Amino acid sequence: MIAALRRVLLSCITLVMLTVFIFIATEIMPGDALDVSLSADEIAMIPPERLAKMKQDLGLDRPAPERLLSFLGGVLTLDFGKTLISKTPVTAIIGYPLRNSLILAGAVLLLAIPLALTIGIAAAVWQGRAIDNIASTGAIIGYSIPEFVIGTVLVMIFAVAWPVFPATITASTNDAALTLLAASPLAVVTVLIGSIAYLARLLRTGMVDALAKDFVERLRLTGIPEWRIVFLHALPAAIVPSLTAMALYAAALVSGIVVVELVFAYPGLGQELVRGVTRREVHVVQAIALCSAALVVALNFLADMAILALDPRTRRA
Template structure:
């Protein structure tokens, strides 16, 4: 039964990636103009004879039917062959790898700080529900989750780069810098994402812990005289972790592709800046590669969460 459940999850993940790949292709197809329009100026377009423009489009493959290009695109994506850029002919993989690596590093550094804090705050708020601790944690979580990240980042820059110049306002490390050097140069960017992440994850874990503590099984243990600490950490916490696992995994995956504003605010050399540049230049292969990589991260995180829940909760194997 477990093997069949795993196969179903794997099949659904593959189907999801196929549908997402088709959506990415269609979404980039409907962009106004193409890479050739963005490469050539209006004067160059008017000076070139129609035959030369048509030949250039044929060389770039822009004259092929959409269904043919979709088939080629799906075949290449299945092999993780992102092709070359339209404008310069550079390998797309070389362009997106380092920014993608940097965004993964920023998300990882954020979660390494946010998860322990959310763990502590969520449990404390649930255990002392209705008291001052719960009110303070819940209020701070709502505020932190509600304020946009660009506002949080701007306030941090004003405090710790202008009023009290401790950290740099922007990141000067280049895209190919070693990860330790890059993370050391991005304390304000990490802090900006951590605030929103802690707020979101704290609310999730608090809700799951409250539900677990209110269950009949925990109530019977409480009536039997079991110590509160044992009830919380041995019985309630494992039950609360299961429903929070999927939400936390999806949020962690979304950090990779969802911190564009923070990357732009602090000039962090991640996938967000590369995506903006690619959209501006209508570099369709780069846009498609970034979108596919982000989709792979989300689908993989969801699959890992599902498989973890299958292993931890036998009731989900049916």
């Protein structure tokens, strides 16, 4: 119980520190929304006092500490403010894109985890044999190739040379989840290849270490079937050390598939982030960055709780 409360407190402190860091990082961005919305000629024609009044109306002249306190207060109430120019609530802008990115990441994980488990276990059980060599080589290749290259190759094959799937996603931002997934098979496969490669290598390493432990050898000497040793004893021992890395990778999928979303015009957070940076909409960039950071902290916390539940040594420590 004390360990769980300690991790809750540590997660809250981490999130507060990340919030302050995100605010500082976005504040040092060059220019602002007014500079982007007006051309250089228009800014040159506007009198300085009029330009100062426009910045005041948009709140761009407020001191940084005051804006930081306002930002922290908005985060506590899940109110990220409004865009500077159009006055649209930020939550309305990032709501559906956040859902869409979570849908894409969730679909990839639902497919990647069982496939990676199968490949990692098979490669570890038959270590040094043909299946291990094939799996290890394929994992290295799949993880080394950038996702935009994989996406481009898939588009050239399955959308140009053999037009089976559309090159870009035609679904709308607010379409249902199944409609969105049905329109984005190439995007799912692009992220899936790298995910399977990473998770399979991670699980293979853990399984190889677990199968080399003394307790596994003792279990074999007692006559327990090999499949029971692999799935009931070695697999849990291999997964526990990898939970944190797997949780961080799952969180990184949401914030790290920007390139894939741009390649396939997927209506997720990636496009909104690029659009927000281009327009210097600080509130949008801050909200997206904070959502990504909160997801990383939350999944890392869940991984810590799972380790506490599965590993008695951690609880005693």
